[in-house]
Amino acid sequence: MLSPERVRVNRPGLHVVLWLALLSLSACASVSTGEKGRAVRVRLDLAELASAHEGERHALLIGVNHYDDESWNDLRYPGKDAEDLGRALADPSRGGFHSVTVLSRPEQTTRAAVLEALRALAARPWRPKDVVVVYVSGHGTLARDARGDLQRYLVMRDTRFRDVQGTGLEMAALERELERLASRRRVLVLATCHSGTGKSLLPPAVLDELERTKAAFVPRPLEEDSRASLVLSASDWGEAAREDDALANDIYTHFFIQALDGSGDRNRDGAVSATEAHDWARRHTWTYTQGRQRPSARMMEVGADPVLLSGTLKRPGQPEVFSYSPRLEGFTLKVDGVDAGELPGGVALPEGRRKLGLHKGGELLWEDTVALHLGERRALDSLLRELAEGHRRTASLEVGALGFLDGRSRREVLPPTVMAGAGLRLRGVLLEQRLDVGVDLAVGAGRQSLRLDMGGTVPVRHRAVMLGVTVGPSWEWGRLGVSTGPRVAALWLERSFQLDLLSQDERYLTVWPGWMGGVSWRVGARLVLEAKGQLLWAYVPVDGRTRAVGFGGLLLSGGYRF
Amino acid sequence: MRASRHPSFLALAALVGAGACGGFNNGPLQAGTVRGRILGVESDVAVVSVFGRPDLRASVSPDGRFELRDVPATSVELFLVASRTRAARTKVLAQGARIIDVGTIDAPLGGFITVRVRDSQGNMPPRATVEVDETVFDDLEVDASSGEVRIGPLPAGCYTLEVEGDEYDETDEDVCVHEGEELVHEVVLGNDDPGGDDDGGD
Numbered sequence: 001m002l003s004p005e006r007v008r009v010n011r012p013g014l015h016v017v018l019w020l021a022l023l024s025l026s027a028c029a030s031v032s033t034g035e036k037g038r039a040v041r042v043r044l045d046l047a048e049l050a051s052a053h054e055g056e057r058h059a060l061l062i063g064v065n066h067y068d069d070e071s072w073n074d075l076r077y078p079g080k081d082a083e084d085l086g087r088a089l090a091d092p093s094r095g096g097f098h099s100v101t102v103l104s105r106p107e108q109t110t111r112a113a114v115l116e117a118l119r120a121l122a123a124r125p126w127r128p129k130d131v132v133v134v135y136v137s138g139h140g141t142l143a144r145d146a147r148g149d150l151q152r153y154l155v156m157r158d159t160r161f162r163d164v165q166g167t168g169l170e171m172a173a174l175e176r177e178l179e180r181l182a183s184r185r186r187v188l189v190l191a192t193c194h195s196g197t198g199k200s201l202l203p204p205a206v207l208d209e210l211e212r213t214k215a216a217f218v219p220r221p222l223e224e225d226s227r228a229s230l231v232l233s234a235s236d237w238g239e240a241a242r243e244d245d246a247l248a249n250d251i252y253t254h255f256f257i258q259a260l261d262g263s264g265d266r267n268r269d270g271a272v273s274a275t276e277a278h279d280w281a282r283r284h285t286w287t288y289t290q291g292r293q294r295p296s297a298r299m300m301e302v303g304a305d306p307v308l309l310s311g312t313l314k315r316p317g318q319p320e321v322f323s324y325s326p327r328l329e330g331f332t333l334k335v336d337g338v339d340a341g342e343l344p345g346g347v348a349l350p351e352g353r354r355k356l357g358l359h360k361g362g363e364l365l366w367e368d369t370v371a372l373h374l375g376e377r378r379a380l381d382s383l384l385r386e387l388a389e390g391h392r393r394t395a396s397l398e399v400g401a402l403g404f405l406d407g408r409s410r411r412e413v414l415p416p417t418v419m420a421g422a423g424l425r426l427r428g429v430l431l432e433q434r435l436d437v438g439v440d441l442a443v444g445a446g447r448q449s450l451r452l453d454m455g456g457t458v459p460v461r462h463r464a465v466m467l468g469v470t471v472g473p474s475w476e477w478g479r480l481g482v483s484t485g486p487r488v489a490a491l492w493l494e495r496s497f498q499l500d501l502l503s504q505d506e507r508y509l510t511v512w513p514g515w516m517g518g519v520s521w522r523v524g525a526r527l528v529l530e531a532k533g534q535l536l537w538a539y540v541p542v543d544g545r546t547r548a549v550g551f552g553g554l555l556l557s558g559g560y561r562f
Numbered sequence: 563m564r565a566s567r568h569p570s571f572l573a574l575a576a577l578v579g580a581g582a583c584g585g586f587n588n589g590p591l592q593a594g595t596v597r598g599r600i601l602g603v604e605s606d607v608a609v610v611s612v613f614g615r616p617d618l619r620a621s622v623s624p625d626g627r628f629e630l631r632d633v634p635a636t637s638v639e640l641f642l643v644a645s646r647t648r649a650a651r652t653k654v655l656a657q658g659a660r661i662i663d664v665g666t667i668d669a670p671l672g673g674f675i676t677v678r679v680r681d682s683q684g685n686m687p688p689r690a691t692v693e694v695d696e697t698v699f700d701d702l703e704v705d706a707s708s709g710e711v712r713i714g715p716l717p718a719g720c721y722t723l724e725v726e727g728d729e730y731d732e733t734d735e736d737v738c739v740h741e742g743e744e745l746v747h748e749v750v751l752g753n754d755d756p757g758g759d760d761d762g763g764d
Contacts, residue, residue, distance in 0.1 A: 413586050450591065455636035458591050458658045495586065502590045502659035510582030541585030 055129030055185070057097040057309075059089050060121050062114060063104040064138030064157055071161030077243045078137035079104030081191055081253040085135055088260045094310045095260060097133075109138075111156040111169055118177040126182035131307050133187045134178060137250055140192030143168065154192060185307045187274045191250045244288075251288055252295050255281035260310040267348040269375075270314030274307040275322065279345045319372030321356060322346025323380035331358045331365060333380070343380070358384070368525045393562055394425045394528060398442060400555030402464060405535070409549050411451040413542055414495055417464045419444035423557060425483075430471065436483065438470040438516075442555070458497065465492040466553075468534070470516045481520035481528070488513055489536055491551070512536035512551065520559075528559045591658035596640065597629040598664035604645035613639040613651060614696045626666075635659075641697050641717065644669035649715040672715020673739030676746045679704050679711075679725060687751055690727035695734075697721065718743075725749045 063082030066074050086102040089095035103109055103117055121132070139155035143164035153159070153168030160167045178186050247254040256277055258264075264272045264280035272280075282295040321333070324344040333340045333347060334357040340347045343358075351374050357367040358380065366384055403416030410416060421442025429437050444464045449457040472485010494507045514536030522528045536551040600608065600622055608622035610630050615638075620630040622644075630640070635658035642650045649672035654664050679690045686709030693700040694713060704711045704727075720738040730751035737747050 412588060450588075452588065452591055452635060452658060454592065454634060456655065456657050458635075458660075497591075497659065499659040500661040501595060504590070506584065506586050508582065508584035508586065539582070543586070543588050 055127055055131060055183075056099075057089070057095065057131040057133070058121070058124065059086065059095075059097050059100045059133040059135065060117055061086050061089075061100065061102045061104075061133075061135040062109065062117075062137070063102070064109040064136075064155065065104065066106055066109075066157060067139070067155065068158050069161045072139050072155055072159070075138065075243065076245075077249050077253075078191070080248065081137040081250045082135060084249060085253060085257055088257045089133065089309065094262075096310075096312075106157055109157040111158055111167060114156055114169055115173070115177075118174070122177055122180045128182060128184045130183040131185040131187070131309070132178070132181055132183045133189065133307075133309065134174070135189040135191065136174075137191035137253060140190070141168065145170070187307050187309075189256070191253050252281050252285045255284040255288070258284070262311060265311065266346065267317030267320050268315070269317030271308045271311040274309055275324075275346060277309055279322075282345065316375035318348040319351055319374060320346050320348050320377045321370075321372070321380055322377065323384075325381040325384075328358065328380060328384065331360045333357070334359055346377075356380075356383075366525065392427045394423075394427075394559040395562070396423045396425070396528075396530065396557040396559030397421075398423055398440065398532075398555045398557040400442075400532075400553060402442070402444065402466065402551065402553035405550035405552045408453075409540070409542075409547065412453060413450070413540065414462055414493060415446060415448035415450070415460070417444040417446050417462060419464065419466070419553070419555065421466075421555075423559075425559075427474065434473055435471055435485070436474050438468075438483075438485075440466075440468050440470075442466045442468075458499070460495045460497055462493070462495040464494070466490070468516075472516070476522075479522040481522065481530075482518070483520070484517040485515070486513070487516040487534060487536070489534075491536070491538075508540065510538050510540075512538040514551070522561075526561045528561060530557045530559060531555070532557065592635055593632045594635050594656045594658050595629060595631045595661040596633045596638075596654055596656055596664060597627070597661060599666045600626040600628065600642060600644045600650075601666060601668045602626070602644060602648060607643060607646055609643050609698055611641045611698050613641040616641075616696065616698045616700065619698055629661075633662075640664065642667060642669055643672075643698070643715060645715075647715050648672055649717040651717040651719055670718075671742040672717055673741060673743040673745060674712055674714030675716065675721075675723070675737060675739055676710055676712045676744070677704070677723060677725065678746060678748045679709050679727065679751060680748065681727075681730060681751050682753065687727040687730060690725060690730070690751070692749075693724040693726075695722040695724055714739075723747065723749065725751065727751045729753070 061082035063078035063080070065076065065079045082102045082104050086100040089097040090100040101117060101121075103114060107113060108117075118134075121134075126132070136154055141153050141155055141164055142150050143153055145151045145165055151165075152171040153164050154171065154174065155164070156167070156169050158167060159169075174188070178188060243249070244251045244254070249257075259277035259280035260272055262272065264276040266276045266279065278295065285295050322345065323331075323333075326344075328343045331343045333343060334355075335347070335349055336355050337357075340349070349372055351372055353369055353371045355367065355369045358365040368383065370378065370383070372378070397420075399418075399420045401416045402419050404410045404414065419442040421440055423438060423440035425436055425438040427436045428434065442465070445462065447459065447461050449459050451457050466489050468487055468489035470485050470487040472483060474481060474483035476482075488511060490509070490511045492507065492509045494505060496505045497503065514534055516532060516534040518530050518532035520528050520530035532553075532555045534553045534555075536553075538549060538551060539546045540549050541547075600610075603622050603624070603626040605622055605624045608626075608628075609619055610622060610628045611619035612630070612633060615634075618630065618632060620628050622628045626644075633654075633656040635656050637653065637655050639651050639653050642652065644650065644667075648669040650667055650669035652664060652667060654662060656662055677692045679687055679692070681687055686706065687704070688706060690704040690709075692702045692704060692711050692713065694716065697716075699713050699716070702711050702713060716739050718739060718741040720736060723735050723737055725733045725735070730753065733749055733751055735747070735749055737745070739745050
């Protein structure tokens with residue numbers, strides 16, 4: 001059984017208005033999710049790996065060629081797209097799907113017929129490990145719903161241009177149907193577009209609204225909000241999904257099917273996962289269209305248990321790193337300093353420690369050395385999220401000096417002590433992540449001389465142990481960080497005299513309140529240098545009288561953030 | 563407040579409440595011991611003291627060894643009387659809680675001061691005492707028959723003589739003596755002033 005560490009992916013919050021089409025398929029690699037920024041690790045027992053992918057595979061493929069309303073121009077290949085994909089999925093040597101339902105005839109592509117097919121699909125006794133693929137090739141469009149909000153619709157054969165809301169297949173409804181499935185491996189592939197070109201057609205009012213909407217604020221496609229685990233789109237936002245006479249298919253679909261023959265098995269584990277098929281199709285579509293069509297993918301859940309569309313696992317796959325996050329789009333992934341590909345997408349890498357870096361326009365966004373193991377898949381988004389959020393813990397080694405603030409106490413009571421120690425700082429663990437907590441332990445010793453007020457020096461051997469707790473906020477500006485906060489330190493001081501007339505150890509243990517401030521400089525993804533100063537106040541008994549004294553320290557530390 | 567209930571705060575509060583224990587005492591570091599050896603001593607008269615602290619004194623053994631304790635841990639000057647004719651002063655840096663050995667001291671011939679005491683009319687006071695400030699020579703009775711007292715041996719140097727006589731004002735006079743010198747110094751005592759603030763009184 002697989003035991004992946006959980007990875008949580010951001011859910012973009014906006015709901016969409018527009019989307020354009022292409023083909024997409026959404027596969028849901030369902031996995032247990034959870035901890036941020038951790039590797040997805042898999043035990044490499046092949047039998048367990050295989051058993052983890054047990055489950056039946058079922059597909060519902062919809063291709064709408066013809067439309068009753070002449071406002072929608074008929075398309076040539078959606079039906080063929082669905083049938084070609086269906087053959088690949090049903091082929092025992094490739095997809096090996098238990099059932100493949102293709103809806104391409106006119107009577108099968110009405111809104112009612114498609115909804116009925118979706119309900120029938122939902123009625124099956126799904127198990128969590130079953131794979132379900134829903135594929136739609138046809139027109140997509142946008143329209144206002146009953147509340148006046150723009151929604152995305154799939155255009156069915158009987159969808160009327162003037163009444164999309166009442167006659168189209170709302171994406172939200174499709175989503176709801178998929179969500180009802182008990183399967184946790186759901187893939188939605190959309191071979192539609194919503195840009196108003198290609199396989200999409202938008203009402204004039206919607207087009208006008210979109211034209212007036214600034215790109216940065218265009219609501220993102222529904223895929224981002226979908227709870228489906230994986231949505232693969234034949235084209236990126238605002239682009240048209242294209243049919244091609246030479247290929248006699250939707251372009252993306254053509255390469256998607258091609259991937260299922262094994263070409264897309266990037267990590268050489270014997271199976272083609274949904275993301276592998278998508279990446280294969282994405283790369284070839286991009287090349288084929290000379291960059292005019294960029295298939296996209298949105299993952300809602302990511303794990304070590306990708307949805308397998310073709311083949312069977314025969315061996316642990318090569319380690320993979322991937323990202324389908326929009327915010328990383330256009331970044332180049334470098335592995336050991338060499339370009340490995342552009343995001344979104346994934347790459348398979350040789351096992352071992354690899355230096356990964358994300359670059360864009362000469363700028364380095366992130367860099368880190370990651371140990372990659374067979375069968376492991378790492379989401380770059382998670383690693384980036386670590387960067388954005390910062391590593392929450394910093395373990396550090398410290399050196400410095402502690403001593404009384406006033407010269408008299410330093411001369412007559414205890415000289416400054418060179419200290420070395422270790423610290424642990426936990427970021428944002430108090431007051432709704434506003435305050436950090438730091439714990440440090442330092443020990444020190446020295447041999448110096450006291451300079452008594454009346455003259456003369458007295459050699460003394462002295463030791464100190466300090467255990468401190470600091471609570472306070474911290475701020476970071478790029479590599480520079482500042483922290484401060486109140487502090488309490490338990491301090492044990494000892495001075496020892498081994499003199500002609502005096503052999504004596506004196507000790508003092510106290511708990512002092514104080515304040516600490518620090519300035520840090522991050523020198524790498526995880527390494528940080530910090531200078532910390534602290535002030536403490538206490539009453540110290542000297543010669544039978546209690547002195548109110550200050551105690552100060554300056555520590556330099558090197559920390560590792562994790 | 564949530565934070566106030568956090569275990570970390572409770573732990574800190576407990577630590578603060580733990581208070582303190584122990585402390586430091588520099589008392590034993592304030593004084594040390596000085597020792598050494600004096601050549602040619604006459605142990606019945608030999609004595610070692612701290613110049614300025616005549617209460618800190620020690621006798622000298624017949625072989626000349628001495629050990630002076632509780633010497634302030636600072637730079638001091640030892641006042642040594644080796645014999646009936648020899649004396650010396652030597653500086654030493656005493657160290658707290660440690661023993662400093664000044665080594666062997668060969669004291670030279672000391673000087674002697676014969677203090678001749680008279681009143682303003684030239685008469686010998688019936689009773690008077692002389693003290694050499696900061697030294698072990700104190701309360702030396704003036705011979706009533708001669709009105710003189712011979713003090714020594716004193717190491718070469720300058721001293722303050724403090725002369726007191728019944729019904730006379732106390733008189734302080736500085737005098738310097740050289741090695742092997744026999745010095746006669748006359749001191750005239752003034753009449754006691756009943757209205758003054760000097761001792762004597764009514």
